[in-house]
Amino acid sequence: MARYPSSGVGYQFGPGGITPAVKILIIANVVVFALNLIVGQAMTLRLALTPVAVFQGLALWQPFTYMFLHSTGGFGHILFNMLALWMIGTELERTWGTRFFVKYYLVTGVGAAATTLVIALFSSTIYYTPTVGASGAIYGLLLAYGMYFPHRMLILFIFPVPARIAVFILGAIALLSSAGGVGGGVAHFAHLGGLVVGYLYLKTLRTRPMDELKYRYLKWKMGRARSKFDVYSGGRSSDDIDEEWKTEWKKHIH
Numbered sequence: 001m002a003r004y005p006s007s008g009v010g011y012q013f014g015p016g017g018i019t020p021a022v023k024i025l026i027i028a029n030v031v032v033f034a035l036n037l038i039v040g041q042a043m044t045l046r047l048a049l050t051p052v053a054v055f056q057g058l059a060l061w062q063p064f065t066y067m068f069l070h071s072t073g074g075f076g077h078i079l080f081n082m083l084a085l086w087m088i089g090t091e092l093e094r095t096w097g098t099r100f101f102v103k104y105y106l107v108t109g110v111g112a113a114a115t116t117l118v119i120a121l122f123s124s125t126i127y128y129t130p131t132v133g134a135s136g137a138i139y140g141l142l143l144a145y146g147m148y149f150p151h152r153m154l155i156l157f158i159f160p161v162p163a164r165i166a167v168f169i170l171g172a173i174a175l176l177s178s179a180g181g182v183g184g185g186v187a188h189f190a191h192l193g194g195l196v197v198g199y200l201y202l203k204t205l206r207t208r209p210m211d212e213l214k215y216r217y218l219k220w221k222m223g224r225a226r227s228k229f230d231v232y233s234g235g236r237s238s239d240d241i242d243e244e245w246k247t248e249w250k251k252h253i254h
Contacts, residue, residue, distance in 0.1 A: 003136050006132065008149070015029075015086070015088075015090040019089070019090045019101075020094040020098055020154050021105075022089040025105070025134075026085060027081050028068055029070065029134060030192045032069060032080070033069075033070050033078050046059075046063065047061075047066065047068075048069055048131060048247060049062045049063060049113050049117075049131045049132070049190075050062065050128070051116065051120035051121075051128070052118060052128050060229065061111035061137050063117070064109075065132045066133070067109040067133070067136070067137055068134070069133065070131070077133060081133060081134045081135060081138050085138060088138075088142060088167065089141050092144055094101070094230075095148060104144065104201065105137050105140070106137070107140075107148065108137045108139070108194045108201070109134065109136050109137035109140070110141070111194065112135075112193035112197065113131075114197075115192065115196070116189050116190050117195025126225070128160060131190055135194070136191060136193055137192070138193045140195065140201075141181060141198075142168075142195075144196045144198055145167050146164045146168075147202065150164040152210070154234050178226075
């Protein structure tokens with residue numbers, strides 16, 4: 001996937017240099033995948049998210065460890081998840097900073113696991129079925145990217161599309177690639193959980209009373225700056241000003 005710069009002249013393949021947290025996450029997922037190929041099913045049963053093991057065996061680590069496992073029946077599952085993590089996660093980590101990015105990634109991943117556990121209480125099939133993959137967290141990242149950069153033009157394969165459409169297509173590919181893996185038949189609950197938890201988490205940040213006041217004040221302050229630039233310089237676009245107040249806002253949520 002390539003990204004058009006704002007000037008519309010030329011384009012860059014991918015999001016550019018990989019960011020620290022995304023790099024560590026990709027390495028961790030690939031290493032665990034390789035170990036899983038060697039160790040086999042025993043590792044999957046121990047570390048995958050299996051509701052019966054969590055509820056009856058108190059395997060409380062599984063809502064976290066399942067994120068680093070992927071189907072060993074092929075390379076499609078881990079390939080598309082890591083591709084999405086690189087292309088989407090790198091941009092978000094640059095925007096948020098490493099600390100908030102890691103927090104959001106883990107919150108959505110564990111939130112996706114929690115969703116699966118809740119649904120399992122009403123389904124015997126899900127209760128005994130192991131689920132693996134970073135897809136819950138990836139779907140959380142896809143949601144965030146679509147919210148932050150909905151109109152950014154991206155080159156997906158060979159077609160230029162808005163970011164909101166690109167993340168939808170990448171999400172569909174991730175869903176299809178996980179459909180045949182371990183727990184693939186119920187993995188859509190984890191995907192849905194990642195989306196919902198990601199949305200609620202980002203929404204909550206905006207609705208904290210004091211943070212909301214700071215947000216409104218910064219937006220008002222940058223709005224005044226915008227009007228000044230419009231009158232005297234004429235060279236600043238509204239998008240430039242929006243990016244500035246978003247940057248200022250980020251400093252207040254970390």
